Amino acid sequence: MLHQHHPLVGREIAVNTAVPLVIRPAADTARFSLRIDPAELAKASEVFGLQLPAKIGGLSRSAEKRAVCLGPDEWYLTAPLTEQAAVEGAFAELYAEVIHSLVDVGHREVGIEIEGSDSVLALQSAVPFDVGAMPVGSGCRTIFDRAQIILLRETQHRFHIEVWRSFADHVWGILQAAGREIELGI
Amino acid sequence: MLLIRCPYCEAERPELEFTYAGEAHIARPAEPSKLTDEQWRDYLFIRSNPRGIHFERWRHQHGCARFFNAVRDTVTDKFVMTYKAGLPRPSLSELENARS
Numbered sequence: 657m658l659h660q661h662h663p664l665v666g667r668e669i670a671v672n673t674a675v676p677l678v679i680r681p682a683a684d685t686a687r688f689s690l691r692i693d694p695a696e697l698a699k700a701s702e703v704f705g706l707q708l709p710a711k712i713g714g715l716s717r718s719a720e721k722r723a724v725c726l727g728p729d730e731w732y733l734t735a736p737l738t739e740q741a742a743v744e745g746a747f748a749e750l751y752a753e754v755i756h757s758l759v760d761v762g763h764r765e766v767g768i769e770i771e772g773s774d775s776v777l778a779l780q781s782a783v784p785f786d787v788g789a790m791p792v793g794s795g796c797r798t799i800f801d802r803a804q805i806i807l808l809r810e811t812q813h814r815f816h817i818e819v820w821r822s823f824a825d826h827v828w829g830i831l832q833a834a835g836r837e838i839e840l841g842i
Numbered sequence: 843m844l845l846i847r848c849p850y851c852e853a854e855r856p857e858l859e860f861t862y863a864g865e866a867h868i869a870r871p872a873e874p875s876k877l878t879d880e881q882w883r884d885y886l887f888i889r890s891n892p893r894g895i896h897f898e899r900w901r902h903q904h905g906c907a908r909f910f911n912a913v914r915d916t917v918t919d920k921f922v923m924t925y926k927a928g929l930p931r932p933s934l935s936e937l938e939n940a941r942s
């Protein structure tokens with residue numbers, strides 16, 4: 657099954673400093689790439705059951721779902737695996753009314769959670785912009801040491817990375833090295 | 843790190859997220875088959891290559907993924923301004939404003 661091929665399953669980078677830093681694979685979710693006319697955003701939000709952010713970089717979250725606006729007409733959606741069919745079905749119904757594209761990219765990416773007060777420091781080792789200045793509740797596509805990722809800042813001290821699974825080991829390795837350096841205080 | 847302002851993201855983003863895509867405002871001929879070989883060669887390969895202000899296309903590939911246009915000074919390598927794809931060349935006074 658999919659989970660057996662998840663490259664990061666069962667791994668965790670725990671850094672034992674006074675202020676903890678924990679990096680772990682996120683639980684698997686359904687993931688979609690949505691392209692739709694921004695004028696129809698209200699309808700898409702209703703169908704998905706979560707208000708989609710209108711501005712690039714915007715991130716909205718509920719207990720189970722996430723939506724981040726990556727481009728002028730592009731959104732990245734995540735939902736529980738149990739809701740995958742429901743989301744697909746609801747958008748398929750919308751298609752009769754509003755033309756759009758909803759692509760299942762669930763098997764393409766894996767999630768990594770980075771939590772702790774040193775998370776900015778750990779990410780800054782490989783992210784080319786000022787991670788500390790990234791607003792809480794925002795997300796964007798960017799580069800992590802040459803691998804393309806989607807970086808979300810969910811709270812002040814919790815980040816989430818979505819990365820193509822073939823790059824996941826590379827990103828993990830860099831985070832491991834950064835975590836080790838933080839642990840040793842170098 | 844060179845920062846480039848993306849007109850779609852409305853934010854300064856690191857150069858690593860961008861790719862260069864050649865000179866801007868070069869329209870593809872409507873009917874290529876009516877062109878002479880010399881005209882087609884000019885369209886494909888002959889570029890202005892100025893010293894100073896250069897209008898060029900960039901793509902925010904690892905961000906919003908959009909193509910846009912930029913004005914860059916080829917002497918200083920500094921970006922004067924960026925604007926959305928499809929918009930006309932900025933006027934001289936707009937460039938002066940962007941520089942000051």
Ligand SMILES: [Zn+2]
Pocket residue numbers: 848849850851852902905906907908
């Ligand atoms: Zn952009």
